[in-house]
Amino acid sequence: MQGTVGELGEFGLIRELTARLEPTPAVDLGPGDDAAVVKAPDGRVVATTDVLIEGRHFRRDWSTAYDVGRKSAAQNLADVAAMGAVPTAILLGFVAPADLPATWATELMDGLRDECKVAGAAVVGGDVVRGDAVTLAITALGDLQGRRPVLRSGAQVGDVVAVTGWLGWSAAGLTVLQRGFRSPRAFVEAHRRPEPPYHAGPAAADLGATSMVDVSDGLVADLGHVAAASGVDIDLRAADFDVPAQMADIGQAVGVDPLLWVLSGGEDHAIVATFPKSVQLPARWRVVGEVVRTARPGRGGRVTVDGAPWERVGGWDHFAAE
Amino acid sequence: MQGTVGELGEFGLIRELTARLEPTPAVDLGPGDDAAVVKAPDGRVVATTDVLIEGRHFRRDWSTAYDVGRKSAAQNLADVAAMGAVPTAILLGFVAPADLPATWATELMDGLRDECKVAGAAVVGGDVVRGDAVTLAITALGDLQGRRPVLRSGAQVGDVVAVTGWLGWSAAGLTVLQRGFRSPRAFVEAHRRPEPPYHAGPAAADLGATSMVDVSDGLVADLGHVAAASGVDIDLRAADFDVPAQMADIGQAVGVDPLLWVLSGGEDHAIVATFPKSVQLPARWRVVGEVVRTARPGRGGRVTVDGAPWERVGGWDHFAAE
Numbered sequence: 001m002q003g004t005v006g007e008l009g010e011f012g013l014i015r016e017l018t019a020r021l022e023p024t025p026a027v028d029l030g031p032g033d034d035a036a037v038v039k040a041p042d043g044r045v046v047a048t049t050d051v052l053i054e055g056r057h058f059r060r061d062w063s064t065a066y067d068v069g070r071k072s073a074a075q076n077l078a079d080v081a082a083m084g085a086v087p088t089a090i091l092l093g094f095v096a097p098a099d100l101p102a103t104w105a106t107e108l109m110d111g112l113r114d115e116c117k118v119a120g121a122a123v124v125g126g127d128v129v130r131g132d133a134v135t136l137a138i139t140a141l142g143d144l145q146g147r148r149p150v151l152r153s154g155a156q157v158g159d160v161v162a163v164t165g166w167l168g169w170s171a172a173g174l175t176v177l178q179r180g181f182r183s184p185r186a187f188v189e190a191h192r193r194p195e196p197p198y199h200a201g202p203a204a205a206d207l208g209a210t211s212m213v214d215v216s217d218g219l220v221a222d223l224g225h226v227a228a229a230s231g232v233d234i235d236l237r238a239a240d241f242d243v244p245a246q247m248a249d250i251g252q253a254v255g256v257d258p259l260l261w262v263l264s265g266g267e268d269h270a271i272v273a274t275f276p277k278s279v280q281l282p283a284r285w286r287v288v289g290e291v292v293r294t295a296r297p298g299r300g301g302r303v304t305v306d307g308a309p310w311e312r313v314g315g316w317d318h319f320a321a322e
Numbered sequence: 323m324q325g326t327v328g329e330l331g332e333f334g335l336i337r338e339l340t341a342r343l344e345p346t347p348a349v350d351l352g353p354g355d356d357a358a359v360v361k362a363p364d365g366r367v368v369a370t371t372d373v374l375i376e377g378r379h380f381r382r383d384w385s386t387a388y389d390v391g392r393k394s395a396a397q398n399l400a401d402v403a404a405m406g407a408v409p410t411a412i413l414l415g416f417v418a419p420a421d422l423p424a425t426w427a428t429e430l431m432d433g434l435r436d437e438c439k440v441a442g443a444a445v446v447g448g449d450v451v452r453g454d455a456v457t458l459a460i461t462a463l464g465d466l467q468g469r470r471p472v473l474r475s476g477a478q479v480g481d482v483v484a485v486t487g488w489l490g491w492s493a494a495g496l497t498v499l500q501r502g503f504r505s506p507r508a509f510v511e512a513h514r515r516p517e518p519p520y521h522a523g524p525a526a527a528d529l530g531a532t533s534m535v536d537v538s539d540g541l542v543a544d545l546g547h548v549a550a551a552s553g554v555d556i557d558l559r560a561a562d563f564d565v566p567a568q569m570a571d572i573g574q575a576v577g578v579d580p581l582l583w584v585l586s587g588g589e590d591h592a593i594v595a596t597f598p599k600s601v602q603l604p605a606r607w608r609v610v611g612e613v614v615r616t617a618r619p620g621r622g623g624r625v626t627v628d629g630a631p632w633e634r635v636g637g638w639d640h641f642a643a644e
Contacts, residue, residue, distance in 0.1 A: 028366055029471060032551070034401040034535060035370035035464070037471050040362035044350055048357035049461055051415040051451045079356040093373040093415065093459035127459075129373045137415035137449075137459030139371055142357070149351060149359050213356055229354070 005105050006098030006130070013128055016102065017109045024122040026088045026143075036124035038089045038141055046085040046142040046149065050076050054134040062177050065104040067192040068136070069111020071267075075216060076140035077119040078196035078269035082214035084150040084205030085142035087119040087198065092126035093137030100134065108136075119198045147205045150212040150273065155230035159210055159274035161289035162281055165197040166190060167219060168258065171265025172247050175254055184246055196269035200284075207281065209273040218264040220303050220310045223272060227301030230274075234303045236263070236289035236310075263310060327427050328420030328452075335450055338424065339431045346444045348410045348465075358446035360411045360463055368407040368464040368471065372398050376456040384499050387426040389514040390458070391433020393589075397538060398462035399441040400518035400591035404536035406472040406527030407464035409441040409520065414448035415459030422456065430458075441520045469527045472595070477533040477552035481596035483611035484603055486526075487519040488512060489541060490580065493587025494569050497576055506568055518591035522606075529603070531595040540586040542625050542632045545594060549623030552596075556625045558585070558611035558632075585632060 005013050018031045029037035038045075050072070052058060058068045077087040092112060096105060112123050121140070173191030182188055196214065204212055211230055213222045220236070227234045243258045251258035274291055275281065295301035303310065327335050340353045351359035360367075372394070374380060380390045399409040414434060418427060434445050443462070495513030504510055518536065526534055533552055535544045542558070549556050565580045573580035596613055597603065617623035625632065 029473070033471075033473050033475075034404040035368045035407070035462075037366050037368055037405070037466070039365065040367040041365055043361065043363055043365060044359050045362040045367040045463065046357045046359055047411065047413055047461070047463060048447060049413040049415045049459065050449045051417055051457075051459060053417065053451060053453045056451065056453065082356040083359070085357070089369065091369055091371040091461055093371045093461075095373055095375065095457065125370060127372045129375060129378065131375045131378065131457065132455060133453060135373075135417065135453065135457060135459075137371065137373060137461075139369070139413055139415075139459075139461040140357075141367065141369060144359070149355075151351070152355050 001102050001106060003102050004098060005096050005100045005102055008102050010128060013105060016106055020106060020109050021113055021123050024120065027122050027124055031125045038124055040143055042144045042146055044144055046080050046083050046144060047139065048076055048079040049137065049139045052136045063192045065107035066111040069108040070115040070193045072136050072138050073112045073115035074194050074196050074269060076138045077115065077121060077198060078214040080140045080142035081196065081198045081201030082212050082271055083142065084147045084202050084212065085144045086202055087121040087140055087142045089121050089124040089141045090116060091124060091139045094126060094128045095131035095133065095135035096128065097132060097134065098130055145202065147202065150205045150209050152211055152213055152226045152229035155211040155226055155232050155274040155291050157232055157291050157294055158277060159291040160277055160287045161223065161234060161236065161272065161274055161291065162285040162287045163270050163272040164200045164285045165270030166195065166268040167215065167270050168247060168261030168265040170194055170267040171261040172250050172258065175256060176250065179254060184250065187250065190268065194267055194269045197271055200271045204271065204273045207275065208279050209275055212271065212273040215266065215268060215270040215272055217266045219272060220263050223303045227295065227303050230301060231295045232291045232301045233293050233295055234289055235292045235307060236303065236305045238306050240286065240288045242286065263305065323424050323428060325424050326420060327418050327422045327424055330424050332450060335427060338428055342428060342431050343435055343445050346442065349444050349446055353447045360446055362465055364466045364468055366466055368402050368405050368466060369461060370398055370401040371459065371461045374458045385514045387429035388433040391430040392437040392515045394458050394460050395434045395437035396516050396518050396591060398460045399437065399443060399520060400536040402462045402464035403518065403520045403523030404534050404593055405464065406469045406524050406534065407466045408524055409443040409462055409464045411443050411446040411463045412438060413446060413461045416448060416450045417453035417455065417457035418450065419454060419456065420452055467524065469524065472527045472531045472534040474533055474535055474548045474551035477548050477554050477596040477613050479554055479613050479616055480599060481532055481613040482599055482609045483545065483556060483558065483594065483596055483613065484607040484609045485592050485594040486522045486607045487592030488517065488590040489537065489592050490569060490583030490587040492516055492589040493583040494572050494580065497578060498572065501576060506572065509572065512590065516589055516591050519593055522593045526593065526595045529597065530601050531597055534593065534595040537588065537590060537592040537594055539588045541594060542585050545625045549617065549625050552623060553617045554613045554623045555615050555617055556611055557614045557629060558625065558627045560628050562608065562610045564608065585627065
C-alpha cells in the first residue's frame with residue numbers, strides 16, 4: 001500500500017484497517033456499526049483503558065508499527081488477565097497525523113490483531129481521528145467465566161508473593177536502545193514486544209490467588225499498590241529472583257545492577273499474585289517474597305527488599321518532571 | 323482547587339478525578355484496580371470508542387470543561403443507545419498537558435459523571451497521561467437487556483424513516499459561535515451540550531425498528547450509512563421537517579438555509595430509525611421519509627430529498643483537507 005492516511009481519508013483508512021481483522025466466536029458484531037457487540041457469558045464484563053503517545057510510550061525509530069500494535073494490545077490484555085479474566089476484545093482509538101504512512105497504520109492493526117490472537121481476543125471496533133501526535137487509546141474487555149475478580153486489596157498476612165512471566169527484560173532492552181545499541185537481541189525484542197503470560201491470570205484465580213496485578217510500572221511499584229490496597233507490608237527476597245547471566249553481562253557492560261531492572265523495570269507485564277502458603281504453585285510461578293505484617297496504622301502498606309526499603313527508581317508518574 | 327495537573331501528579335490527579343464519581347448498581351468494581359467490572363446481565367456487551375481532540379472536536383474558549391465532559395460522554399452513550407442498548411458505563415483515556423488547570427480536569431469529570439447519570443451509566447475507569455493536546459478517548463458500554471441489536475443493515479423497502487431528538491440545533495449554534503456571537507442561547511447551549519434521547523434507542527428496538535443510527539455526522543450522511551449497509555435508497559421529504567422559527571431567524575440573519583443545518587448538521591445525536599409502516603410510533607417520533615427501493619446493483623444505496631440528490635455539505639471526513 002502506498003500513500004498517507006490523509007490520502008486514504010477516514011473511510012478509506014477504516015476500510016483498510018477493518019479488512020485485516022479476524023473475528024472470534026465471542027464477536028457477535030464487529031466494526032462498522034454504532035457499536036460492537038461482544039459476548040459476556042459470565043454476566044459481567046471486565047474493562048480497562050490505556051493511552052499510549054508517540055515519543056512518550058513508544059518511538060517510531062525504535063519500534064515498528066507492528067511491534068507498537070503488539071505492545072499496546074499486550075499491556076491492556078494483561079490488565080484483563082490480572083483480574084482473573086479471559087480477554088475477549090479490544091477497541092482502538094487512533095489519532096494519526098495526515099502524513100502518517102498508510103502502511104504504518106495497517107501494520108499497527110496487524111500487530112493489534114496478532115497480539116489479540118495470542119490472548120484469544122479480537123479487535124472489534126474503534127475510531128480514527130486526525131491529530132498531531134500518533135496516539136493509541138486501547139480498551140480491552142474480558143470475561144471472568146464465573147471467577148471472582150482478583151483485586152489488589154485481598155493480600156493476607158502470611159501469603160506468599162509469587163510471580164510468573166518476564167521481569168526486567170524490557171528495562172534492560174530499553175537501556176541497550178538508549179545507549180544506541182540494537183543487541184543483545186533478546187532484550188531489545190522483549191522491550192519492543194512483551195509476552196505477558198495471559199493464561200496465568202485466570203489460572204492464578206483458580207488456584208486461589210488473594211490479590212493479583214500485572215507488572216507494568218515495575219515489580220516494587222506495582223506490589224506497592226497491592227500493599228496499599230490490602231493494608232499490608234510485603235517483603236521480597238533478592239536472592240529468590242533469577243537474574244539471567246546475559247542480563248548480568250549487560251548490567252556489567254553499562255554499569256547498572258541488573259536487580260534494578262528486575263525489581264523496578266516495567267512493561268514486561270509479568271503477573272504477580274499473593275497466595276495462601278498452602279497453595280501448590282505450578283512450576284512456572286516463582287515465590288519471591290511474603291506478606292509479612294499488617295501495615296502500621298496511619299501509614300500505607302509498603303514493600304521492602306530483604307527487610308530494607310527499596311529506594312531506587314520507583315514507579316512511573318506520568319506527570320512527573322522529565 | 324488550585325494548580326495544574328502537573329503539580330497534582332498522576333496519582334494525585336487520579337485521586338481527585340475518581341473522588342467525584344458515583345457508582346450505579348451495574349458497577350461491580352470501579353476505578354483503582356487493573357480493570358473495572360461491570361454487570362452485563364444480557365450475556366453480551368455493547369462497546370464503542372470515540373476520540374475527541376482539542377481544537378478539532380472542541381474549543382476551550384467556546385465550551386467549559388464541564389460541557390466538554392457532557393458532550394463527549396453524550397456522543398458515546400448515544401452510540402450505545404442507537405444499538406437498542408441501555409448504557410451502563412464509560413471509561414476515559416485522558417491526555418492532558420502538564421500545565422492544564424486541575425479544575426479543568428475535575429470539571430470535565432463532573433460533566434462526564436452527570437451525562438452518565440442522565441443515561442443511567444457511570445464512569446468506571448480510565449487512564450491519564452501527559453501530552454501536548456487535550457485529548458479524550460471515551461469508551462461506552464451497554465446492555466441489550468435481551469434485545470436483538472438494531473443494525474444499520476436492516477432497513478427494508480417500504481419502511482418509514484422516523485427521527486426523534488434535536489436536528490440542526492448544534493450546527494446552528496456552531497454557526498452563531500463562528501460568527502463571534504454567544505446567542506441565541508438555546509442554540510449555543512445545544513452545541514455545547516447535546517441532549518440525545520437515550521431512552522428512544524431501546525424503545526425503538528422494542529417497537530420493531532429495522533435499522534437505527536444516531537445522528538453524529540448529519541442526518542443525510544448518517545442515513546447514507548444505513549442506505550449503504552442495507553442496500554436501499556431512502557427519500558426524505560423536506561416539508562416533513564420542523565424548522566423552528568428561531569432557527570429560521572438565525573438562518574436569515576446569517577444567510578444560511580436552515581434546512582442545511584437540519585439535514586446536514588451533526589452532533590445533536592438525534593436517533594433515526596426505520597420501521598415497518600404498520601408500527602404505531604409514539605408522538606415524539608417524526609416520520610420524515612421512506613425507504614423507497616432496493617439500491618441499483620453495483621451502486622451503494624443513496625439518500626435523496628424530495629427525490630433529488632442532497633448535494634450540499636455532506637458528512638464529516640476526519641482526514642479531509644480543512
